[in-house]
Amino acid sequence: xxxxxxxxxxxxxxxxxxxxxxxxxxxxxxxxxxxxxxxxxxxxxxxxxxxxxxxxxxxxxxxxxxxxxxxxxxxxxxxxxxxxxxxxxxxxxxxxxxxxxxxxxxxxxxxxxxxxxxxxxxxxxxxxxxxxxxxxxxxxxxxxxxxxxxxxxxxxxxxxxxxxxxxxxxxxxxxxxxxxxxxxxxxxxxxxxxxxxxxxxxxxxxxxxxxxxxxxxxxxxxxxxxxxxxxxxxxxxxxxxxxxxxxxxxxxxxxxxxxxxxxxxxxxxxxxxxxxxxxxxxxxxxxxxxxxxxxxxxxxxxxxxxxxxxxxxxxxxxxxxxxxxxxxxxxxxxxxxxxxxxxxxxxxxxxxxxxxxxxxxxxxxxxxxxxxxxxxxxxxxxxxxxxxxxxxxxxxxxxxxxxxxxxxxxxxxx
Amino acid sequence: xxxxxxxxxxxxxxxxxxxxxxxxxxxxxxxxxxxxxxxxxxxxxxxxxxxxxxxxxxxxxxxxxxxxxxxxxxxxxxxxxxxxxxxxxxxxxxxxxxxxxxxxxxxxxxxxxxxxxxxxxxxxxxxxxxxxxxxxxxxxxxxxxxxxxxxxxxxxxxxxxxxxxxxxxxxxxxxxxxxxxxxxxxxxxxxxxxxxxxxxxxxxxxxxxxxxxxxxxxxxxxxxxxxxxxxxxxxxxxxxxxxxxxxxxxxxxxxxxxxxxxxxxxxxxxxxxxxxxxxxxxxxxxxxxxxxxxxxxxxxxxxxxxxxxxxxxxxxxxxxxxxxxxxxxxxxxxxxxxxxxxxxxxxxxxxxxxxxxxxxxxxxxxxxxxxxxxxxxxxxxxxxxxxxxxxxxxxxxxxxxxxxxxxxxxxxxx
DNA sequence: CTGCTTTCTTGCTTATCGCAATAAAGTGGA
DNA sequence: TCCACTTTATTGCGATAAGCAAGAAAGCAG
Numbered sequence: 001x002x003x004x005x006x007x008x009x010x011x012x013x014x015x016x017x018x019x020x021x022x023x024x025x026x027x028x029x030x031x032x033x034x035x036x037x038x039x040x041x042x043x044x045x046x047x048x049x050x051x052x053x054x055x056x057x058x059x060x061x062x063x064x065x066x067x068x069x070x071x072x073x074x075x076x077x078x079x080x081x082x083x084x085x086x087x088x089x090x091x092x093x094x095x096x097x098x099x100x101x102x103x104x105x106x107x108x109x110x111x112x113x114x115x116x117x118x119x120x121x122x123x124x125x126x127x128x129x130x131x132x133x134x135x136x137x138x139x140x141x142x143x144x145x146x147x148x149x150x151x152x153x154x155x156x157x158x159x160x161x162x163x164x165x166x167x168x169x170x171x172x173x174x175x176x177x178x179x180x181x182x183x184x185x186x187x188x189x190x191x192x193x194x195x196x197x198x199x200x201x202x203x204x205x206x207x208x209x210x211x212x213x214x215x216x217x218x219x220x221x222x223x224x225x226x227x228x229x230x231x232x233x234x235x236x237x238x239x240x241x242x243x244x245x246x247x248x249x250x251x252x253x254x255x256x257x258x259x260x261x262x263x264x265x266x267x268x269x270x271x272x273x274x275x276x277x278x279x280x281x282x283x284x285x286x287x288x289x290x291x292x293x294x295x296x297x298x299x300x301x302x303x304x305x306x307x308x309x310x311x312x313x314x315x316x317x318x319x320x321x322x323x324x325x326x327x328x329x330x331x332x333x334x335x336x337x338x339x340x341x342x343x344x345x346x347x348x349x350x351x352x353x354x355x356x357x358x359x360x361x362x363x364x365x366x367x368x369x370x371x372x373x374x375x376x377x378x379x380x381x382x383x384x385x386x387x388x389x390x391x392x393x394x395x396x397x398x399x400x401x402x403x404x405x406x407x408x409x410x411x412x413x414x
Numbered sequence: 415x416x417x418x419x420x421x422x423x424x425x426x427x428x429x430x431x432x433x434x435x436x437x438x439x440x441x442x443x444x445x446x447x448x449x450x451x452x453x454x455x456x457x458x459x460x461x462x463x464x465x466x467x468x469x470x471x472x473x474x475x476x477x478x479x480x481x482x483x484x485x486x487x488x489x490x491x492x493x494x495x496x497x498x499x500x501x502x503x504x505x506x507x508x509x510x511x512x513x514x515x516x517x518x519x520x521x522x523x524x525x526x527x528x529x530x531x532x533x534x535x536x537x538x539x540x541x542x543x544x545x546x547x548x549x550x551x552x553x554x555x556x557x558x559x560x561x562x563x564x565x566x567x568x569x570x571x572x573x574x575x576x577x578x579x580x581x582x583x584x585x586x587x588x589x590x591x592x593x594x595x596x597x598x599x600x601x602x603x604x605x606x607x608x609x610x611x612x613x614x615x616x617x618x619x620x621x622x623x624x625x626x627x628x629x630x631x632x633x634x635x636x637x638x639x640x641x642x643x644x645x646x647x648x649x650x651x652x653x654x655x656x657x658x659x660x661x662x663x664x665x666x667x668x669x670x671x672x673x674x675x676x677x678x679x680x681x682x683x684x685x686x687x688x689x690x691x692x693x694x695x696x697x698x699x700x701x702x703x704x705x706x707x708x709x710x711x712x713x714x715x716x717x718x719x720x721x722x723x724x725x726x727x728x729x730x731x732x733x734x735x736x737x738x739x740x741x742x743x744x745x746x747x748x749x750x751x752x753x754x755x756x757x758x759x760x761x762x763x764x765x766x767x768x769x770x771x772x773x774x775x776x777x778x779x780x781x782x783x784x785x786x787x788x789x790x791x792x793x794x795x796x797x798x799x800x801x802x803x804x805x806x807x808x809x810x811x812x813x814x815x816x817x818x819x820x821x822x823x824x825x826x827x828x
Numbered sequence: 829c830t831g832c833t834t835t836c837t838t839g840c841t842t843a844t845c846g847c848a849a850t851a852a853a854g855t856g857g858a
Numbered sequence: 859t860c861c862a863c864t865t866t867a868t869t870g871c872g873a874t875a876a877g878c879a880a881g882a883a884a885g886c887a888g
Binding site for chain 1: 424425426427428431434435438458459460464580627628629641643645650651652653654655656657658659660662663664665666667678735738741742743745746747748749750774778779780781784
């Protein structure tokens with residue numbers, strides 16, 4: 001069902017202005033780690049007086065603190081401000097098919113402790129285990145400054161209701177993850193699709209260029225291929241929370257009619273299993289179907305970098321298909337940054353070359369000449385860090401009215 | 415070059431709140447043609463007092479007028495309000511390679527007069543001709559209520575600067591269309607890419623379902639294939655004003671490396687020329703290359719509906735490719751509405767069937783089961799009407815802060 | 829020590845909204 | 859006919875928060 005809330009159409013009260021401007025200020029801190037009040041006024045266009053008042057409020061709440069002074073440029077030096085990570089913590093959990101990882105992190109996105117365990121088969125037990133980890137990990141961080149628990153899961157997640165609408169595993173479909181976990185931990189819980197949370201954290205806490213991008217595509221290659229889309233700083237979810245199904249893109253025609261996972265879709269040509277299969281063909285070692293494809297793919301990447309010809313060719317071919325898909329998406333969305341995640345990136349020199357070969361050669365096409373293509377900053381940790389960042393999102397978003405294709409962000413009381 | 419202005423990062427003053435709320439109210443009038451003040455308060459969440467004050471302001475400016483009363487439901491009946499189209503007019507021009515069309519239209523998007531002529535070969539002469547048409551058409555509509563001139567052109571348009579950065583025809587590349595025309599007509603000029611303006615008008619003035627959609631894709635099939643993307647009611651342009659290059663999407667792999675218009679891209683498989691070529695192959699009549707493909711394609715559509723087997727097959731094959739491309743885009747963006755424009759839609763029953771065949775059969779996939787696929791509401795007039803609507807855009811957008819991937823909308827003084 | 833520059837703070841004015849009281853305009857039952 | 863009741867519209871009041879400008883604070887250069 002379409003989410004009822006549309007982005008546009010809601011009125012705005014003067015009382016909400018402060019919230020929006022607070023968010024603007026906090027976003028600036030993510031982009032430029034430290035700023036003076038005068039810097040903020042210049043970047044945001046707000047008056048210096050307003051900035052002063054907002055900063056006073058944020059310091060009162062201990063979100064921001066003064067950290068040293070600028071060098072003078074002939075006048076009074078500005079006092080440098082930055083996010084104060086010592087008072088706010090959050091816990092994030094990344095629930096994967098086999099493994100669950102839980103971590104504590106700070107407002108600035110630094111991970112300070114983590115643990116992991118094999119994901120219990122039954123959903124209730126898995127949630128119990130997450131709740132246990134939450135309690136043990138969060139114990140050292142005083143309850144009054146713990147923002148809550150963020151969860152990254154595979155599947156179609158309604159982040160507003162906290163329900164996993166279509167699980168990767170049928171047993172999880174329809175599970176009210178938020179409600180269930182809030183009951184267990186007694187803190188606010190935020191749930192998001194794993195790829196989307198990774199995309200968001202890569203945007204907001206990855207390299208500065210990412211935070212400056214207008215249109216970022218985060219591409220995750222593992223058993224399948226998924227895409228997280230961040231447009232104008234806002235995560236784009238789509239009306240059914242289903243945007244980014246990159247793996248279903250057909251890039252090689254084969255006769256017959258549509259359907260899911262039919263021959264020719266990106267996922268069947270560029271993914272860990274595809275890499276393993278192709279390598280098996282080229283090297284003549286049929287692969288055991290039960291094998292864990294991630295580990296095997298890592299091996300193949302290693303071999304490719306060592307000069308093994310079959311591995312090299314397999315990596316190049318798979319990356320070439322990925323490149324076709326990425327070029328399609330970039331043509332369509334005019335993206336200015338593409339971030340690739342997954343074990344395939346371990347052979348980055350080969351991968352990036354094969355991908356770029358699929359870009360048009362025309363030197364006049366700004367879209368491609370300015371495109372920033374790079375491997376994931378947080379490597380395998382993006383989804384987990386994304387989960388950690390979820391409970392902080394409302395602090396940075398209060399009053400945001402951007403386009404997510406969907407109502408978003410709980411409006412947690414401050 | 416990336417446009418300097420980012421959507422986020424700008425502060426907001428309480429004085430801008432009124433502008434935003436005005437815009438919310440005006441958008442509601444586009445969605446529900448007529449409303450009472452109480453209706454507006456309910457839909458927007460604003461208080462009744464605020465709505466009253468905003469409506470008073472809009473009536474003063476003659477943008478809105480009272481038109482009858484509701485039936486009572488047991489209390490005082492509401493006075494119905496609607497946009498007042500009698501006081502505001504704008505002129506739009508659609509400049510195509512061979513033909514230029516110019517029209518006058520109202521605030522509500524009704525065309526009231528139009529003319530067309532062969533596009534002069536040299537850009538300055540073409541702009542002269544547009545300016546002449548502007549003057550003759552706008553004469554009957556008093557100067558004080560003429561909003562300006564909107565222009566739809568092919569190519570990469572920076573709608574903020576009004577410069578045609580990459581023209582479809584090299585002679586037009588780099589032309590400062592806005593500046594040139596403003597000098598000639600003495601009214602504000604707004605320039606936009608033809609597909610984008612068509613997409614926008616299809617969204618805002620087409621069927622009500624379009625205005626209610628969260629993620630609309632407008633697909634224009636002619637010599638090439640282009641896409642206009644409207645997300646959350648905002649046109650998505652991309653950081654280089656280049657989003658929507660749908661025709662470059664590769665959907666049929668062929669060996670070799672990337673580039674523009676290489677075999678396998680959508681445009682080479684689904685477009686008017688592709689239809690003509692395919693029909694020529696199937697029917698055995700080689701087509702004269704000089705032939706105008708639009709007229710020929712129209713013929714083929716007609717033949718297909720009449721039962722000509724070769725035509726039927728050509729239309730179906732071409733639509734099948736189009737369907738693959740559309741399915742790819744819908745998977746990626748989770749679109750809830752797709753509008754198709756171009757002569758191909760004259761064989762709609764065949765076309766829509768072939769497209770739908772490329773959608774996944776799975777009944778559980780909300781994205782596709784809820785997808786609204788239809789032919790363009792304005793048929794061949796979308797780009798022209800879009801041009802007419804451009805000068806009104808700032809009235810409906812004042813203060814909007816949505817994500818366009820780009821700074822947008824001139825802030826014309828009221 | 830005296831200008832000069834830049835940063836930060838604070839009081840005043842202004843815009844605007846929500847709330848609530850009130851007016852207006854209808855229905856329906858006694 | 860009249861009175862209670864419902865829904866719509868208007869208006870005065872109080873509160874929020876921004877911009878502006880005056881001024882304090884804190885450095886540098888001579």
